[in-house]
Amino acid sequence: MKILKTPKVFVFTMMWMMILVILGTIAQKNMGLFAVQEKYFSSWILWLWYFPLPSARPTMLLMFINLSFFFFNKNLWKRSKVGIIILHLGGLLLLVGGGLTAIFSSEGNMVIDEGSSSDFIEDYHYMELAIINTSNNDSDHYVVFDHPLLSSGNILKHESFHFEIEIIDYMENCEPQSRNNSSPIYFKGMMKNFMLNELSPLKEENMNRPGIMFNLYNSGNNSDGVYGLFLGQTIPQQLKVNNEDYVILFRKKRTYLPFQIELLDFKKVMHSGTGIAKSYSSDINLIEEGISKRFKIKMNHPLRHKGYTFYQSSFIETPEMETSVFAAVKNYGRLFPYISSIIMCFGLLVHLFSKLPRLFKRQFHES
Numbered sequence: 001m002k003i004l005k006t007p008k009v010f011v012f013t014m015m016w017m018m019i020l021v022i023l024g025t026i027a028q029k030n031m032g033l034f035a036v037q038e039k040y041f042s043s044w045i046l047w048l049w050y051f052p053l054p055s056a057r058p059t060m061l062l063m064f065i066n067l068s069f070f071f072f073n074k075n076l077w078k079r080s081k082v083g084i085i086i087l088h089l090g091g092l093l094l095l096v097g098g099g100l101t102a103i104f105s106s107e108g109n110m111v112i113d114e115g116s117s118s119d120f121i122e123d124y125h126y127m128e129l130a131i132i133n134t135s136n137n138d139s140d141h142y143v144v145f146d147h148p149l150l151s152s153g154n155i156l157k158h159e160s161f162h163f164e165i166e167i168i169d170y171m172e173n174c175e176p177q178s179r180n181n182s183s184p185i186y187f188k189g190m191m192k193n194f195m196l197n198e199l200s201p202l203k204e205e206n207m208n209r210p211g212i213m214f215n216l217y218n219s220g221n222n223s224d225g226v227y228g229l230f231l232g233q234t235i236p237q238q239l240k241v242n243n244e245d246y247v248i249l250f251r252k253k254r255t256y257l258p259f260q261i262e263l264l265d266f267k268k269v270m271h272s273g274t275g276i277a278k279s280y281s282s283d284i285n286l287i288e289e290g291i292s293k294r295f296k297i298k299m300n301h302p303l304r305h306k307g308y309t310f311y312q313s314s315f316i317e318t319p320e321m322e323t324s325v326f327a328a329v330k331n332y333g334r335l336f337p338y339i340s341s342i343i344m345c346f347g348l349l350v351h352l353f354s355k356l357p358r359l360f361k362r363q364f365h366e367s
Contacts, residue, residue: 020059024041027040032205060098079354082350083351086344094336094344101334106123107124108123108328111316114324119259127212127231129165131143131247146253154166154167162218171212173202174210174211177196188225214228229250233250259305262285267281277315280298
């Protein structure tokens with residue numbers, strides 16, 4: 001108990017956090033921002049060569065426990081230390097907000113063509129494998145396997161279909177190449193004419209093209225075999241099993257929203273005499289429960305709704321159409337830094353004013 005509430009623990013955890021920030025900053029040059037974030041700050045164990053060390057998450061957890069045990073100090077609960085109590089409450093709130101952000105926050109983008117609408121956000125970093133039964137003319141049945149299930153050796157199966165999928169290889173970055181020779185008979189779909197060459201991951205994570213190879217078996221027909229998919233593949237993998245039609249998609253992880261955004265008009269203003277956009281904005285309809293509301297999203301003026309924040313991120317322009325790209329963020333701890341900062345400032349002021357009478361009294365006696 002005494003060890004957990006000693007101020008030395010807080011000092012050492014702060015020092016270790018500073019070291020992690022320095023190490024992560026140095027590693028970012030070669031690894032890229034997302035990889036550094038995953039290794040140094042989002043994991044529970046940091047492996048430096050063969051040595052396990054605490055990463056940012058357990059360090060911040062220990063810091064939170066240390067500040068919490070500080071309130072069990074009997075000598076703390078005095079009128080003269082009200083400011084210190086408020087200050088520590090603000091620090092605890094800041095750590096709580098950081099924990100909520102680290103665990104529950106999500107970010108991605110929403111890409112909408114002018115005149116079209118969308119009700120989902122695509123994740124920046126994580127993929128998913130979607131098995132879609134398209135046999136019913138009225139509706140499609142989706143079974144989606146999230147990113148953690150796509151590691152090599154995992155078996156994917158579901159009660160709604162009669163085959164199984166074994167993940168052979170998940171590639172963070174790959175390149176499809178045409179085959180020079182005929183493929184073995186067990187290769188199916190795209191793999192008959194192409195092969196996926198694994199490449200070293202790029203430090204700019206969004207420049208990678210993930211790919212996956214899997215073995216489909218127990219279908220009961222000639223659909224059994226080895227398949228391959230990669231991000232951005234224009235022709236989806238289709239197959240027929242037990243007189244049912246399926247489509248298999250390898251895509252960015254999707255988060256579906258309880259509302260839709262329709263892009264009415266995209267506008268941009270160019271720098272004079274150049275082809276560089278000075279500013280751009282989107283007139284949109286927010287459609288929820290059949291009710292439509294019109295908004296404008298532009299640079300530095302996002303749309304906030306149902307906990308999501310939509311920023312005007314970029315655009316895609318072709319001779320046929322204009323497409324708006326919105327960065328979408330959901331951060332449960334967004335307000336915590338502001339609230340905790342106000343609380344800590346108030347605690348510092350309370351502590352300062354509580355010390356002023358003693359300070360004036362000491363100066364009066366000295367004079």
